[in-house]
Amino acid sequence: MNLYVEMGISEKVYDYGEKAIKKLEDRFAVIDKIAEYNQAKVLAAMQKNKVSAVCFAATTGYGYDDVGRDNLERVYADVFHTEAALVRPQITCGTHALTVALSANLLPGDELLSPVGLPYDTLQEVIGIRQSPCSLAEYGVSYRQVDLLDDGTFDYDGIRAAINEKTKLITIQRSKGYATRPTFSVAQIGELIAFCKSIKPDVLVMVDNCYGEFVETIEPSDVGADMVVGSLIKNPGGGLAPIGGYICGTSACVSRCAFRLSAPGLGQEVGANLGLMPSLYQGFFLAPTVVASAEKGAIFAANLYEPLGFRCVPNATESRHDIIQAVELGSEEGMIAFCKGIQAAAPVDSFATPLPWEMPGYNDKVIMAAGAFVQGSSIELSADGPIRPPYAVYFQGGLTWHHAKHGILLSLQKMIDAGLVKL
Numbered sequence: 001m002n003l004y005v006e007m008g009i010s011e012k013v014y015d016y017g018e019k020a021i022k023k024l025e026d027r028f029a030v031i032d033k034i035a036e037y038n039q040a041k042v043l044a045a046m047q048k049n050k051v052s053a054v055c056f057a058a059t060t061g062y063g064y065d066d067v068g069r070d071n072l073e074r075v076y077a078d079v080f081h082t083e084a085a086l087v088r089p090q091i092t093c094g095t096h097a098l099t100v101a102l103s104a105n106l107l108p109g110d111e112l113l114s115p116v117g118l119p120y121d122t123l124q125e126v127i128g129i130r131q132s133p134c135s136l137a138e139y140g141v142s143y144r145q146v147d148l149l150d151d152g153t154f155d156y157d158g159i160r161a162a163i164n165e166k167t168k169l170i171t172i173q174r175s176k177g178y179a180t181r182p183t184f185s186v187a188q189i190g191e192l193i194a195f196c197k198s199i200k201p202d203v204l205v206m207v208d209n210c211y212g213e214f215v216e217t218i219e220p221s222d223v224g225a226d227m228v229v230g231s232l233i234k235n236p237g238g239g240l241a242p243i244g245g246y247i248c249g250t251s252a253c254v255s256r257c258a259f260r261l262s263a264p265g266l267g268q269e270v271g272a273n274l275g276l277m278p279s280l281y282q283g284f285f286l287a288p289t290v291v292a293s294a295e296k297g298a299i300f301a302a303n304l305y306e307p308l309g310f311r312c313v314p315n316a317t318e319s320r321h322d323i324i325q326a327v328e329l330g331s332e333e334g335m336i337a338f339c340k341g342i343q344a345a346a347p348v349d350s351f352a353t354p355l356p357w358e359m360p361g362y363n364d365k366v367i368m369a370a371g372a373f374v375q376g377s378s379i380e381l382s383a384d385g386p387i388r389p390p391y392a393v394y395f396q397g398g399l400t401w402h403h404a405k406h407g408i409l410l411s412l413q414k415m416i417d418a419g420l421v422k423l
């Protein structure tokens with residue numbers, strides 16, 4: 001306790017947190033069970049594929065016959081129960097992985113459909129919803145969108161009407177990202193996929209799985225997705241992967257992705273691992289427990305802030321399908337105080353002070369708190385949000401539950417110190 005006081009968290013805030021945690025024991029136990037199952041799933045895949053020290057060797061140049069890289073892809077394919085996987089440092093981030101998956105499987109004249117409303121910000125330029133050089137639109141791929149109904153459910157009639165002879169690929173974003181709609185469960189995604197395939201059996205379905213991996217015991221690839229796609233500096237990298245993305249799916253889809261990523265004719269055969277295999281394997285091994293820690297942090301925050309009158313999305317009690325927590329703080333001052341707490345609790349750059357700033361591509365000022373070992377990593381404890389009503393911070397991550405707890409307590413302390421809330 002004394003150490004907490006020395007680190008700036010008062011006894012009163014600490015006790016308030018302990019009371020919240022007492023009530024969360026049952027929910028945390030469920031999260032631990034899911035992590036235990038997913039840990040076994042990853043372990044089984046590593047054992048089946050005989051992961052050994054040979055897999056950790058660095059390769060350079062073309063990277064032909066890269067045993068470690070090829071085996072990591074088999075491990076990912078086994079965990080996601082897919083025929084094939086493309087997992088490598090040449091995929092620079094989640095947006096890149098999604099771009100490869102889309103542009104490899106859509107040809108001029110094809111149509112892309114999003115039945116879940118507007119996709120994540122960065123995807124809008126990829127698709128051409130916002131104009132950009134080299135967008136899919138520029139290459140003659142059209143786009144159609146069906147918004148969710150007011151209650152956040154799928155507009156099945158609208159989707160039926162939108163699917164046509166040109167519809168080649170359907171993209172489903174699992175996480176709400178930085179929108180206010182709910183995150184979908186894997187079961188809900190399964191229902192949507194089944195509906196779409198009942199109308200057009202040969203349509204391809206890609207799921208943007210960012211922030212969702214290992215939150216449940218099944219993944220969208222278990223319920224009919226042809227491709228699941230994500231970033232290694234989020235959940236599946238376990239905090240250790242310094243770069244990378246993954247595409248798991250059918251052999252037909254994934255091999256096209258490989259030809260798009262490198263070059264027609266070369267495909268999956270090239271791409272040196274540059275010595276990153278130890279962190280990609282070990283990060284994947286740790287990912288189930290890291291995701292559990294982040295999820296506990298998100299639930300803890302909702303249960304700390306909601307009783308104090310701040311709207312939380314998801315709320316304090318509802319079930320979770322990703323690791324993102326939004327807290328509406330109601331003012332710019334609130335967002336600054338919250339982010340100061342997250343920053344001050346970081347293992348890296350704890351001495352920095354986050355301030356609202358103009359950012360390219362955003363209409364409003366944005367504030368960001370991150371003190372991460374891997375730059376920009378959002379599986380590490382981090383918070384950000386645009387300075388506009390309802391003044392919501394989106395926060396996520398936490399490599400350990402204890403660090404997530406520490407950061408959230410310190411955020412509340414900073415809110416109290418700024419006179420914005422009273423216990």
Ligand SMILES: *Cc1c(COP(=O)(O)O)cnc(C)c1O
Pocket residue numbers: 093094095096120122173174175176177208210211231
């Ligand atoms: C983060 C994210 C992306 C993009 O990933 P980057 O690694 O930031 O490029 C895409 N979709 C969703 C839902 C995300 O959360």
